Amino acid sequence: MSLLEVEGLRVGYGFPVLMGISFAVEEGETAVMFGLNGAGKTTTVATIAGLLRPEAGTIRFDGADITKTSAAERVALGIALVPEGRRVFPDLSVxxxxxxxxxxxxxxxxxxxxxxxxxxxxFPRLAERSEQLAGTLSGGEQQMLAIGRALMSRPRLLLVDEASLGLSPALTQTVFSVVDRINDDGVTVVLVEQNVGVLPYADRALIMEKGTLVYQGSGDEIHSGSIRETYLGTPA
Ligand SMILES: Nc1ncnc2c1ncn2[C@@H]1O[C@H](COP(=O)(O)OP(=O)(O)OP(=O)(O)O)[C@@H](O)[C@H]1O
Ligand SMILES: [Mg+2]
Incomplete structure (x- = not known):
């Protein structure tokens, strides 16, 4: 049994966006979802977190159907989302x-x-800045805080939506390697990314195009070879 099973998921905003996608993530894995802007990546993770209602399809978590479970209950079950754009509370301290x-x-x-x-x-930096207002943190520190905030619910499944956006290459590596440590500590991870630098950390790769998954395979498969060139446009 997979920790997360998505089957035939259709989601839209009055017009269809996800065209009935299916995939599974095993406990302990890091899955990476790639895709161009507008492909439907954020829609996918927001639906798994319970922020959007699917028109059809099912989401199972640890074997239980959670398709109709509220977002708050999903947090209690062990699903946490680090949203796109961080969304820390700027007027509150770290x-x-x-x-x-x-x-x-x-x-x-x-x-x-x-x-x-x-x-x-x-994230030792967060300890140093624990009384600082979140709105005055640097972009990288805000990303650390957004991940830290999600970890506070002690998730079994961590969904991270474009953590690297707007970060320097060095900070991006720092964030990827901390997420890798979090995964090593037993948390299953789904990373939405456009940065291929995440590939070495991926056990599973999912590639989305216009609301459909056009490729799913092991991280190793995509790390080298033609698949990477075909779908990501970057040779290894
Ligand atoms: N709240 C919304 N209302 C209407 N349309 C939306 C809404 N959110 C997303 N969309 C549309 O759904 C499609 C998929 O968007 P989504 O944000 O899931 O893509 P994405 O893969 O995360 O893109 P990006 O890489 O730019 O973050 C896009 O066409 C987008 O315009
Ligand atoms: Mg997005």
């Missing part, structure tokens, strides 16, 4: 942004404290 990420665990003070330590361990 510490309070993290605290809000732990909303589903708010009665478990010790666990919240442990989660905060975990975030600070992954």
């Amino acid at each position: 510490a309070n942004n993290l605290r809000l990420g732990a909303w589903t665990k708010r009665r478990h003070h010790k666990q919240v404290e442990e989660s905060r330590e975990l975030c600070f361990n992954y």
Whole structure:
């Protein structure tokens, strides 16, 4: 049984966007979803997080059908989204942004404290800046905070929508390698990316074009060879 199973997912905004996509992600994997602007990547992860209602299809998490489960309940089940554009709360401190990420665990003070330590361990910069207002953080620090905030709910599945957007190559590598550590620590990851620098971390690659998955395969398969050139336009 896969941790995440998406079957025949159709989603639109009054017009169709996802044309009935199916894929699965195994527990412990890092899956990377590529695709051009407008392909439907954000729509896919937002639907998995419960922010959009599909017109058809099913989403199963750990064997249970969650297609009709609310977004809040999905967080409690262990699905966390790092949204495109970070969306940190600019007028709140780093510490309070993290605290809000732990909303589903708010009665478990010790666990919240442990989660905060975990975030600070992954991103020491956040510890140094814990009282700073999130709106005054650099773009890279805001991305760290957005990932940290998602981790505060102690997810089993972390969905990360274009973490590298607007980051320098060095910071992009830092973020990818921390996400890799998070994965090593047992969290299953789905990364939406347009940056092929993420490929070395991918166990599974999904390539989306105009609302359909045109390729799914192992990260190794796509890392080298013609598939990479055909779909991503960049030779290895
Ligand atoms: N809230 C919305 N209302 C109407 N149309 C939308 C909405 N959000 C997305 N769309 C449309 O759905 C399609 C897919 O958008 P989506 O954001 O899922 O693509 P994406 O692959 O994440 O693109 P990008 O790489 O630019 O982030 C696009 O044509 C977009 O214009
Ligand atoms: Mg997007």
